[in-house]
Amino acid sequence: MLGRLNHIAIAVRDVAVEAARYRDILGATVTAPQALPAHGVTVVFVELPNSKIELLEPLGEHSPIAAFLARNGEGMHHVCYEIADIFAARDQLIARGTRVLGDGTPKIGAHGKLVLFLHPKDFAGTLIELEQV
Amino acid sequence: MLGRLNHIAIAVRDVAVEAARYRDILGATVTAPQALPAHGVTVVFVELPNSKIELLEPLGEHSPIAAFLARNGEGMHHVCYEIADIFAARDQLIARGTRVLGDGTPKIGAHGKLVLFLHPKDFAGTLIELEQV
Incomplete structure (x- = not known):
């Protein structure tokens, strides 16, 4: 079922500051910040030869990332794997x-593709996102 | 400086139980558990087309993973990136x-290659491992 590791997401307070660290200290290629109000996040991608890192900053009052930061502080938020058929996988x-989060219906995610999140308690504390590609 | 995403490591209590979940529920290929007493861990790899997940269970009394589990519970532990020259990078x-952890000297890591860890406070709560390839 599991395909490629699409990305690892990291929750941060300031995406511009953290993107600059990956660019200037680690020498990585980073994208410009992109606001995604419907998802409550501003996103930067750190591009790697075989995958990417997604830096997520809260956007708006109901951001799921704001709740995560309040509980845990900054850090790794989820891992996203690619799958071919999200409904069959579900x-x-x-x-x-x-346990599939929400009502179990795949939704259009931050990258315009169908996604589903699995309960972290079912995978050793790791929030898993599945993205149909 | 940053090369490929080599692996994401997840700290778990029982590597056999978690490996079975990745294999039987998510349909992934997993390796047999490997005890690495010098590093205080038992390791299983979940193999993905473009990268891998490293499941880490504490081994022995002085395991760094035991300390992590006691503080945080199970969950994502570190991200490992490949680099060409670890001394130049350091x-x-x-x-x-x-801030480089320890005395700043690259050590032979769990996969027989030179590694170095960077302070999580310098990268938004993310423990970064660099591995020379």
Whole structure:
């Protein structure tokens, strides 16, 4: 079922400051900040030869990242894997006892593709995002 | 400086239990558990087309993973990036104000290659491992 590691997401307070660290200290290529109000985040990607890092800053009052920062502080937020058929994956996962977050319906995610999140308690404290590619 | 995303490490209590979840629920290929007493861990790799996940279980009394689990519970532990020259990278990072953990000397890591860890407070709560390839 699992395909490529699409990205690791890191929750940060200031995406411009952290992107500058990855660019200036670690010598990585970073994208310009992109505001995604519908998802409550401002995003920067750190581009790597085989994958990417997604830096997420809270945007707006109901940002899920604001809640994460208040509870945990800055740090790794989720891991995103690519899958071919998100509806088939969802049905298999539920049949195998995995808890899917929300109402179980894949939604259009921050990158314009269908995504689903799995409960971190089912995977050793790791929030897993599945993205259909 | 940053090359490929080599792996993401996840600290777990029982590597066999978690490896079975990745294999049986997520359909991933996982390696057999490997005990690395010198590093205080038992390791399983979840193999992905473009990278891998490293599941780490504490081994022995002085495991760094035992301390992590006691403080944080299970969850994402570090991100490992590949670099070409770890000594040049170390010198550049220190010159740019980054804190390198330990005495600053690259050590042979769990995969038999030279590694160095950077202070999580310098990268938004993310523990970064650099591995020379």
